[in-house]
Amino acid sequence: xxxxxxxxxxxxxxxxxxxxxxxxxxxxxxxxxxxxxxxxxxxxxxxxxxxxxxxxxxxxxxxxxxxxxxxxxxxxxxxxxxxxxxxxxxxxxxxxxxxxxxxxxxxxxxxxxxxxxxxxxxxxxxxxxxxxxxxxxxxxxxxxxxxxxxxxxxxxxxxxxxxxxxxxxxxxxxxxxxxxxxxxxxxxxxxxxxxxxxxxxxxxxxxxxxxxxxxxxxxxxxxxxxxxxxxxxxxxxxxxxxxxxxxxxxxxxxxxxxxxxxxxxxxxxxxxxxxxxxxxxxxxxxxxxxxxxxxxxxxxxxxxxxxxxxxxxxxxxxxxxxxxxxxxxxxxxxxxxxxxxxxxxxxxxxxxxxxxxxxxxxxxxxxxxxxxxxxxxxxxxxxxxxxxxxxxxxxxxxxxxxxxxxxxxxxxxxxxxxxxxxxxxxxxxxxxxxxxxxxxxxxxxxxxxxxxxxxxxxxxxxxxxxxxxxxxxxxxxxxxxxxxxxxxxxxxxxxxxxxxxxxxxxxxxxxxxxxxxxxxxxxxxxxxxxxxxxxxxxxxxxxxxxxxxxxxxxxxxxxxxxxxxxxxxxxxxxxxxxxxxxxxxxxxxxxxxxxxxxxxxxxxxxxxxxxxxxxxxxxxxxxxxxxxxxxxxxxxxxxxxxxxxxxxxxxxxxxxxxxxxxxxxxxxxxxxxxxxxxxxxxxxxxxxxxxxxxxxxxxxxxxxxxxxxxxxxxxxxxxxxxxxxxxxxxxxxxxxxxxxxxxxxxxxxxxxxxxxxxxxxxxxxxxxxxxxxxxxxxxxxxxxxxxxxxxxxxxxxxxxxxxxxxxxx
DNA sequence: AGGTGCTGCTTACCT
DNA sequence: ACAGGTAAGCAGCACCTG
Numbered sequence: 001x002x003x004x005x006x007x008x009x010x011x012x013x014x015x016x017x018x019x020x021x022x023x024x025x026x027x028x029x030x031x032x033x034x035x036x037x038x039x040x041x042x043x044x045x046x047x048x049x050x051x052x053x054x055x056x057x058x059x060x061x062x063x064x065x066x067x068x069x070x071x072x073x074x075x076x077x078x079x080x081x082x083x084x085x086x087x088x089x090x091x092x093x094x095x096x097x098x099x100x101x102x103x104x105x106x107x108x109x110x111x112x113x114x115x116x117x118x119x120x121x122x123x124x125x126x127x128x129x130x131x132x133x134x135x136x137x138x139x140x141x142x143x144x145x146x147x148x149x150x151x152x153x154x155x156x157x158x159x160x161x162x163x164x165x166x167x168x169x170x171x172x173x174x175x176x177x178x179x180x181x182x183x184x185x186x187x188x189x190x191x192x193x194x195x196x197x198x199x200x201x202x203x204x205x206x207x208x209x210x211x212x213x214x215x216x217x218x219x220x221x222x223x224x225x226x227x228x229x230x231x232x233x234x235x236x237x238x239x240x241x242x243x244x245x246x247x248x249x250x251x252x253x254x255x256x257x258x259x260x261x262x263x264x265x266x267x268x269x270x271x272x273x274x275x276x277x278x279x280x281x282x283x284x285x286x287x288x289x290x291x292x293x294x295x296x297x298x299x300x301x302x303x304x305x306x307x308x309x310x311x312x313x314x315x316x317x318x319x320x321x322x323x324x325x326x327x328x329x330x331x332x333x334x335x336x337x338x339x340x341x342x343x344x345x346x347x348x349x350x351x352x353x354x355x356x357x358x359x360x361x362x363x364x365x366x367x368x369x370x371x372x373x374x375x376x377x378x379x380x381x382x383x384x385x386x387x388x389x390x391x392x393x394x395x396x397x398x399x400x401x402x403x404x405x406x407x408x409x410x411x412x413x414x415x416x417x418x419x420x421x422x423x424x425x426x427x428x429x430x431x432x433x434x435x436x437x438x439x440x441x442x443x444x445x446x447x448x449x450x451x452x453x454x455x456x457x458x459x460x461x462x463x464x465x466x467x468x469x470x471x472x473x474x475x476x477x478x479x480x481x482x483x484x485x486x487x488x489x490x491x492x493x494x495x496x497x498x499x500x501x502x503x504x505x506x507x508x509x510x511x512x513x514x515x516x517x518x519x520x521x522x523x524x525x526x527x528x529x530x531x532x533x534x535x536x537x538x539x540x541x542x543x544x545x546x547x548x549x550x551x552x553x554x555x556x557x558x559x560x561x562x563x564x565x566x567x568x569x570x571x572x573x574x575x576x577x578x579x580x581x582x583x584x585x586x587x588x589x590x591x592x593x594x595x596x597x598x599x600x601x602x603x604x605x606x607x608x609x610x611x612x613x614x615x616x617x618x619x620x621x622x623x624x625x626x627x628x629x630x631x632x633x634x635x636x637x638x639x640x641x642x643x644x645x646x647x648x649x650x651x652x653x654x655x656x657x658x659x660x661x662x663x664x665x666x667x668x669x670x671x672x673x674x675x676x677x678x679x680x681x682x683x684x685x686x687x688x689x690x691x692x693x694x695x696x697x698x699x700x701x702x703x704x705x706x707x708x709x710x711x712x713x714x715x716x717x718x719x720x721x722x723x724x725x726x727x728x729x730x731x732x733x734x735x736x737x738x739x740x741x742x743x744x745x746x747x748x749x750x751x752x753x754x755x756x757x758x759x760x761x762x763x764x765x766x767x768x769x770x771x772x773x774x775x776x777x778x779x780x781x782x783x784x785x786x787x788x789x790x791x792x793x794x795x796x797x798x799x800x801x802x803x804x805x806x807x808x809x
Numbered sequence: 810a811g812g813t814g815c816t817g818c819t820t821a822c823c824t
Numbered sequence: 825a826c827a828g829g830t831a832a833g834c835a836g837c838a839c840c841t842g
Contacts, residue, residue, distance in 0.1 A: 283825080391826050418825090428828030429824065450824085539826035546826085554827070584824045584829085634832060642823045642830055657822055657831075664820065664833085714820065725818050725835055760834065783833085 003159055004143045005033050006173045007136065008241055009271075009291050010381060012039065012093050012126035019093050021130045023164075024155070024271055024291040025142070026173040026241055031156040032271065034291070035144045037164065039130055040069055043096045043122035044076065044408060045086040045103065048115040054086055056106055056114045064102055067091055077407040080463030080488065085120075085408070096122040120408050124399075131379065132403045134164050138375030139382050141169040154236070154271040154291065170522075177201065177368070178240035179361035180231075182252050183353050185340050191255050193224055194340055195349065196231055199357035200238060206354050207231065212346040217354070225263040228256065235269045241292055242382075243269075244364040246316045246356070248296040249387075253278070253287035286387055297363050299387045300371060304532070312663035312713050313748060320359040323366060329355045370525050377529040391543050394536035398548055401495050410547040421544035426555035429584030430562040432569065434630035436639040437795050438680075439580050442646060443589050443602045444622040447564065449500065449531075450585035451538035454560045455553075456497035457615025461490020462550040477556040478563040484556070492537065492548060499534040500616065503527050561585060568609060568619060575605055581630065583642065586622065598624065623648065627681050631658070631791055645792075647681035659788045666752075667709040669784035672696050676792045686796050690803055693789045697804075700785070701777050710752045710775055711767050719745050728753070728764035736766050753779040 005025030013020050021037040047053030054071050061068055069089040076085050088103075090096055100122040106114030124132070136142055146161040183195040195208045206218045207227045214220070221227050235243070245252050257276065260267045267276045271291025278285035287294055302314055311318040317328040329352040331339075339349040375385040378393050379400040388396070402409050413421065447453065454460065458475040467474060467485035474483035484490070489497075506527040513520040540546045542554035561584060568587050569579045581588040589605070591598040602621060609619050625646040633640045643657035653674065659665045660673045672693065679689035699705055714729035720743055723730045732751035737743045751764045755776035760783075763776060790800060 389825065394826090425828075431823090431829060446824090536826075542827045543825075558828075586824075636831095640831060662821060662832095717820075723818090727819065727834060729820090787833095 001148060001159065002143065002145050003027065003033060003035070004141060004167060004169075005035075006141050006175075007139060007381075008293055009383060010127045010131060011290055012130075014092055017091060019091065019126060021127055022153075022272070022290075023142070023144070023161075026175065028171075028173050030174045032154070032239070032291075034151060034153050034155040034158040034271075035146065035161040035164070036149065036151075036158065037130065037161045039126055041090045041093060041096045041126050041129065042087055043090075043100060044074075044120040045088060046078065046083060046117045046120065047086060048117060050084050050086055053106070053115045056116070057086070057088070057103055060102060060106060060114075061099065066099055066102055068095070068099060075406075077405070080490070093126050096124075118411070120411060123412060124409070128380070131381075132400060134166075135404070136164070136166050137377075137379045138385055139372045140376055141167045143167050152273060154239075154273055172372075175242060176238065176240045177242045177244065177361065177364060178203070178235075178238055179244040179357045179364060180248075180252070181246070181353060181356040181360060182255060183336065183349070184255055185337065191258070193227060193255060193259050195353045196227055197350075197353040197357040198234060198238075199354065199361040200240065203238065204354060204358070205234065206350045208346075208350065210340070210343060210346060212343065214347060214350060218350050224259060225265060228260050228263060228265040228267075231256070232265065232268060242364070242368070243289060243292050243294045244360055245294070245296050246360045246363070247298045248294065249286045249299065250284050250296075253294075257287075281387065286383075288383065293382045295364060295368070295371065295382065295386045297360065297367060297386075300367060303387070303389045305367075316356060316359055316363075320363055324359065324362050326359060326362065328352070328359065369521070370528065373522075373525040374529045374532070377526070377533065390532065390536040391540050391546060394533055394540045395547055397533045398492065398495060398537075402491070405491070407491060412547055413545060413549065418544045421549060421551070424551050426542075426551060426558065427562070428558050430565050430582070431584065431641045432579065432582040433641060434581035434588075434639045434644065435578070436630055436632060438684075439590050439628050439630070440626065441591050441598050442580060442625045442628045443591075443598055444586060444625070444646075445568070445589065445602070445606065445619050446586040446622045447561075448618045448620050449534065450561055450564075450617075451557045452496050452500055452534040453616050453618070454557050454564075455493050455537065456500055457617055458556070458560060459484045459486070459490050459493045460553050460556055461492040461494075462548060462553060464488065464490035464493065465550065465552050465556075477559050480556065480559050482552050482556050482559075492541075492550075492553070496534055496537055497616075499530050503530040503534070506530070564613070564617065571609055571612075572605060575608070577601065577605060580628070581641075581644065587619075588628070623654075625654070629677070629681060629792065629795060631795060634791075645677045645681060647678075651678075651682055653677060653681065659791065663713040665788065666712050666780065666784050668696070668700070668705055668780065669788040671709075672785055673788040673792060676789050680792060680796065684796070686793070686798065689789075689793060690798065693785065693793075693803055694805060697781055697785060700780055703772050703775070703777075705772075707752065707767060707770070707772050707775070710772075710780060711750050712752065713748050713750055715748050716743070716745060726761050728761045731761040732764040732766050735769070739766075739769065741766075753783075755779075 005027045007023055007025050009024040011022050019039045019041055021039045023035040025033050027033055050073055069091055072087040074085055074087045075082055090099055100119045103116060103119060106112045106116040143165050144159055144161045145163040146159045149158040149160045151158040178198060178200040180198045182193050184191040185194045195206060197206045204217045207221055207230050209221050209223050209227060211220050221230055269276050270289045276287060276289055279288045301319055306314060309322060311322050321327045331352045339345050371382055371386050375382045378385060378397045380396050399409055464485035466483060469485055469487060471483045474486050476483045506523050510520055510523045538557050541550045565582055569582055572579050572589055578590040578592045579587060580590050591601050606619055625648050628644060628646040630639050630644050646654040655661055660670045675692055676689045679685040716733055720733055729749040729751060733743050733749050750767045752767050753760055753776050754763045754765050754770055754774040756763050
């Protein structure tokens with residue numbers, strides 16, 4: 001029989017002495033299908049003398065009574081050279097690692113006797129190996145040929161697969177999406193689940209175990225045990241393909257698992273009818289539900305989206321506020337406790353709980369296309385993709401390419417290697433000190449994808465570095481002793497080149513489609529995936545934990561980058577243009593000719609520069625602005641880099657680096673600085689700005705400013721006990737700890753400065769423990785409002801005394 | 810005891 | 825568990841002054 005299905009999930013199991021790959025999928029009609037494939041895990045061995053090594057390995061495994069299937073000899077590319085490898089086929093899932101450990105004894109470099117040099121690819125998990133070798137992407141359609149099979153798995157039918165291939169198909173099958181969320185109540189340090197909500201298309205439910213006159217979507221059960229049982233029942237009945245949570249990996253599922261084990265409830269949520277498991281990852285474990293895709297949106301938002309978000313906090317409330325324009329129902333923890341303990345307003349609590357699931361569902365609806373597209377681009381399962389960082393996405397993309405091109409994948413560095421790598425640093429981008437003060441008519445030019453373009457243009461790749469062609473016949477890296485081959489294309493560089501080309505094609509196709517059409521949207525998510533991967537590769541070169549680590553490559557990218565931005569500045573000045581500022585790949589120019597039009601001068605300059613630039617390097621116009629301000633440094637003489645504000649012809653502000661965009665400044669000071677910038681940049685209304693500051697101070701002194709606008713956010717970047725210096729956020733966190741609250745590494749401390757005795761730190765209090773009455777207005781005037789305002793106003797010669805109206809004149 | 814000025818720890822930003 | 829370049833606040837300390 002032959003079946004076509006959309007791949008959802010895959011894993012590997014041991015059945016007797018066999019290794020089986022399980023593919024879980026969905027047919028176009030919506031049937032659940034499982035395909036099982038026999039699989040032989042394998043890894044590669046590089047040896048001085050492959051024939052001799054083969055014998056030695058066989059003898060060694062014989063004496064250690066380790067079973068393998070066979071050893072083949074095979075040619076593979078290692079760092080640009082074709083070499084002969086031994087391909088060792090194993091029997092069971094973990095055998096590649098185990099057998100590799102045995103063979104390690106034959107490595108000469110470890111003092112062994114044999115001719116083995118190194119082993120490769122022994123850590124790639126079997127299901128990933130299978131997908132890589134069969135050229136199957138993370139979320140794509142496959143066609144499987146095989147025999148029908150009886151299984152105990154939760155599927156409409158199963159198939160013992162013989163053949164598999166990926167098929168190109170645009171449409172998705174009917175996928176069922178379900179989101180969930182829990183509310184907990186802490187008692188003697190133990191979390192109890194008091195409520196659980198679920199949200200799907202035409203489905204909403206809240207489970208709880210206290211009675212009231214509830215909405216019809218609330219189901220009252222007897223107790224927590226029954227709540228958990230009901231949860232399992234609903235999952236199996238509704239049978240979602242994608243289960244979505246917000247923080248499910250680190251909160252909901254750990255709590256659910258803990259309570260389920262306490263109450264002896266079996267958490268059989270998976271389609272393999274086994275209990276839910278956590279798979280270990282770097283920082284936190286992930287809750288894996290076999291056969292379904294558990295997407296924890298927090299991971300994706302935190303790893304991929306957060307740099308592009310405005311919000312200070314990555315809470316469900318803040319993120320959905322920004323992305324959906326919808327917020328949680330307002331209810332603080334105290335209210336929640338009271339609702340539960342005193343049965344007060346329990347209805348509101350059910351609505352609150354349900355709303356969380358609704359928001360999670362809607363966020364999933366918005367973000368899932370990007371996750372699935374990314375999964376297709378990178379070629380890993382959506383479960384894995386949704387939890388990856390930029391570096392990991394780049395690495396798995398390269399891994400897939402390497403397998404395609406029969407190249408050996410470099411080994412993950414050992415811990416000592418990582419430590420050693422971290423000791424090397426190199427020079428990065430060039431930053432020009434800005435011309436001080438206000439400027440009119442600024443054009444911002446920047447290099448399109450500077451580092452990816454450099455990698456592609458100059459063939460920057462680990463194997464092309466300092467090639468045998470010699471310096472003179474190659475691309476020489478300015479200001480360094482490195483060069484890159486002009487003859488043979490490198491692996492990483494050609495991959496980046498392909499990414500850029502594919503993206504350009506997609507952008508062309510996008511131009512031919514309607515802006516609001518589905519096709520346009522699909523093309524857009526696809527080009528964004530390619531952009532993310534391409535941009536991550538430079539960082540990956542310099543990342544000590546990366547398989548394709550190459551410090552010289554990263555260093556060369558930066559060196560070329562510095563060369564071209566400096567050249568651009570020089571050329572601009574030669575053409576009589578004023579360069580106000582430059583940072584890494586951008587250049588701010590001002591038109592010094594009052595009689596000439598800026599846009600024409602810019603066009604002329606861009607044409608001039610682009611005709612000289614090599615390869616695919618291109619300088620483009622990012623935008624024009626009618627006015628901009630650059631601010632003096634606080635701590636040293638001169639003008640500050642990376643801190644400025646621009647205003648365009650529609651009076652839109654672009655603010656970078658200033659207090660306005662920093663979360664460790666209170667909202668009041670940030671909003672005030674934005675207002676001052678608007679007054680100044682729009683029409684230089686200095687007096688109005690001063691008046692505004694004075695009014696704000698007055699409001700503050702009258703306690704008319706809410707506490708939330710005085711809150712400062714700062715992250716604990718390490719364990720609380722390891723701080724050498726107790727700053728305000730650390731002091732506030734210490735107080736939280738003493739008051740019995742949970743304090744953890746990575747958490748965002750929300751605090752405000754109160755009046756009283758001692759240093760600022762001593763007066764920093766967690767906001768949850770204080771009211772507006774406790775606030776030290778003087779601190780907020782002197783350390784927040786005045787500095788934020790003066791930063792801008794000092795450019796217009798406003799002094800502190802003038803600002804506060806304390807001057808006698 | 811209280812002020813002053815420097816250094817280093819720390820965070821968050823820019824590209 | 826992504827890089828280097830940069831600004832800036834506050835603690836902590838040495839030192840000075842009276």
